[in-house]
Amino acid sequence: MDSAEALATLDSNPKGLAQKEIIDRLEKYGPNQLAQPEPTSAILRFLSQYNDPLNYLLIGAALVALAIHPEQPGDAIFIFLVLTANAVFGFWQEGQAEQAMDALKQMSISNCVTIRDGYESEIPTDSLVPGDIVKLEEGLNVPADIRLLEVYQCRVDESALTGESEPITKRLKPLDPKTLLADRRNMMYMGTTVSTGRAIGLVVETGMQTQLGHIASDISEAKTPKTPLELKLESLGRFLGFIALIVAVLLVSIKMLLAYGGSESLWEVAVDQFIVAIAIFVAIVPEGLPIILVITLALGMRNMARHKAIIRRMKAVETLGSTTVICSDKTGTLTKNEMTVRQLHTVDSLFDVSGDGFSPKGTLIGKDGELSDQEMSSLQSDQSFRLLAACLSLCHNSQISKIEGRWSAIGDPTDSACAVLGWKLNGHIGKFAQRHPRIHEFFFNTDRKRMSVIHEYEGDRWVFVKGAAGGFVPITSHRFKDGEIVPIEKEDF
Secondary structure, eight states: OOOOHHHHHHTTOOTOOOOOHHHHHHHHHHSOOOOOOOOOOOOOOHHGGGGGGGHHHHHHHHHHHHHHHHTTTTTHHHHHHHHHHHHHHHHHHHHHHHHHHHHHHHHTEEEEEEETTTTEEEEEEOOOOOOOOEEEEEEEESSSSSEEEEEEEEEEEOOOHHHHOEEEEOOOOOOOOOOOOOTTTTTTOTTTTTEEEEEEEEEOOOGGHHHHHHHHHHHSSSSSOOOOOHHHHHHHHHHHHHHHHHHHHHHHHHHHHHHHSSOOHHHHHHHHHHHHHHHHHHSOTTTTTTHHHHHHHHHHHHHHHHHTOOOSTHHHHHHHHTTOOOOIIIIIIIOOOOOOOOEEOSSEEEEEEEETTTTOOOOOEEETOOOOOHHHHHTTHHHHHHHHHHHHHSSOOOOOOEEETEEEEEEEEEHHHHHHHHHHHHHSSSHHHSOEEEEEEOOOOTTEEEEEEEEEEEEEEEEEEEEGGGGGGOOOOOOEEETTTEEOOGGEE
């Protein structure tokens, strides 16, 4: 269906919903957030630390020993102290991980710009309802499933949803309802990010009804298998229990047979041998193993946390350590999805560029090493080089910032790489853009294969262009040489 039909279906209009209608729809559809599993109570989480066959054996041995020799509770007390220390330590470690996860969830709360009653307003994303009109710009996360009403050279990173690493260009053309998710160019989906351009759209699904919500629902219904460590401990517990039982039965049986017909009471023999069997049973079960495991796994959790990996279940540490094959989408996982300019090529010169990632720390490297401040000043005195550096600093829509000690970028990776090089040449790109304000922008598209911006620069208005080299050959006729504009010759290419 086209945009008008979509608006009519959801009883909405380009001016947005009225406040009363918003309240009614919020009650009907609920908040725009993914369903969270019911939190496990602290008591149940604490008791779950005892849920292990090895612990059952130790508890059973302690109870039997206490029942037979109540006047000698030392062994039983020691076993219960060990198990309790194990449970307290495990409970505390997993509680720390839960708190870290909750903190991350709080950090993920975001706002979006909507049109309601004809006015633009910024609201929390969980307040969106079907029928809302949402405005999206470069760098913003898509807050719900949205049918596009207007697009301005808009491209969306859908790698989190479809695995496609390249941003998808969005259009308004109606599509067949059976079109595959990855080919629905007139839709945006929760969990994706606007890479370039702008758009206005109609919210069609929120919360668990979104495509991301369907994925979350499928994941929540899957049962979590036991970790390899849990399986091994269960196997060890059963094996030790079986051995202890066999030893106890054999010991009691043999002694009873030897005492049969003798002067000693069979009951007294049975009781004495049963006590010995219990001692053997307690000796076979390693009381120190649970606490050793907990300490080892806790150290593993702390080491993982230092590398920014939060593990909620302590026994999952061993699972990660025994992993031999990881299947993963490359972009943003095995690779950082960060591009860095390594060479700067002018018509007359070639420079290497130092630095890594999105950090603006770096400079140009010539044949004799890194350029000195004097050499950089000499380059900046050349108008052609200044214009090149200005193009790198101005012809992009990326935002470069330092968050929690790490440099990151919002926007297209190629744009971001050029912006970082511009920062290395001209300093802070935000301040540079303020000194040279933008007048107009022509978005990159597949036909032009270039992005163009008009800025005030050095008292004039300049058009700065960035794009594929092949697209410039037919439209370029002159270049700078020794401070003058001269025709381009064949050898220049």
